[in-house]
Amino acid sequence: MKKKKIVMAVAGALLLAGTVGTVASAEPSGTPTYRQLSGVGSDTTQDVMNGLSQVVTINGTKVIGSYNAVGGATITTKDPAVNNKCTMNRPNGSGAGRTALLNSLQAGDNCLDFARSSSLSLGAANPGLTYVPFAVDGVSYAITPSSVLPRKLTLNDLKAIYHCDPAFVGTAPNFNLTVLLPQAGSGTRSFWESTVGITDADVVAGVYPCIKDTKSGAPVQEHDGRVLDDKSIVPFSIAQYIAQSSQTVADVRGRAILGSIDGKASTTLNSDFGVKRDVYNVIPTSKIGTAPWSTVFAGSNSLICQQSGVINTYGFATNPNCGDTSKQTP
DSSP states (O other): OOOOOOOOOOHHHHHHHTTSOOOOOSSOOSSOSSOSEEEEEOSTTHHHHHHHHHHOEETTEEOEEEOOSSSSSEEEOSOTTTOTTOEEEOOBSHHHHHHHHHHHHHHTOOOOOEEEESSOOOSOOSSOEEEEEEEEEEEEEEEOTTOSSOSEEOHHHHHHHHTTOHHHHOOSSSOSSEEEOOOTTOHHHHHHHHHHTOOHHHHHHTSSTTEESEETTEEOOTTOGGGOOTTEEEEEEHHHHHHHHTTSSOOOOTTOEEOEETTBOOOGGGTTOSSEEEEEEEEEGGGTTSTTHHHHTSSTTSTTTTOHHHHHHTTOEEOTTTTOOOEEOO
16 A cells, blocks of 8 residues: 545635634533433544534533533532532543433432433333434544555555454454444444454454553543544544534644545545434433424424524534434433
């Protein structure tokens, strides 16, 4: 493989960032401190949901409380004076967010009302969950500017890399390439595994020994390019890359650049990129027709779906199926 140059079209994101004066905060900011709809989960969508929490209101009152995937060890999602059961360990990632939501629903403690998810997981759930899409993201691979890998790869190349093909990664035990995945429970991890044709069970079992999900003993946090060196590769959300590059959110790209896949550049709003995914807010199926879930999440005219400007500012494309409630767990 030879290194080739690509043109990274992120300049448009700088213009978009100026269209809406909404910058993500670490936790719900402003009043009220505690919101009707509290949610946790995906790192990928935490920032856009923080942005939406600032502009989505009912009768002038903010209703979305979105808690980041990383930060302090614990969060408190409801007013302790009203409900003293809602201090919990902070869920990190789509899987952890969905699990926390289910645990809250099963306990009937009213501590969580939705979960952020960057992947679709329609396995059985009790009570039932509905995945409501609201935006579209692309996922590419990230490397450094002086990487041993080229800036243009095919999807088949990436599949070979993540299958630990010796022609790409060298031989064990000292591989020429460190093939990285985000931490367990990450929606981006799940989506990327599906994209390159591997299973998480096989990754955990060590079937692909060149794959690592830790660096210096710490889990690889998704969309943090500081984990990269010149001999490593990691999947990266295009929306997150755009939002970080425009300073809409904290910039933790480090030296990371995004590669192109099958000749498609990792461009603003991902309109022509081949590896795309819907991103979701997960709500209890029983609440689809109940306010404020119905008002905020459900239907093409929901309050979130009306905020295409904010969604674009955070690097995501608008979703033609925004608000759809047909994707439900058994």
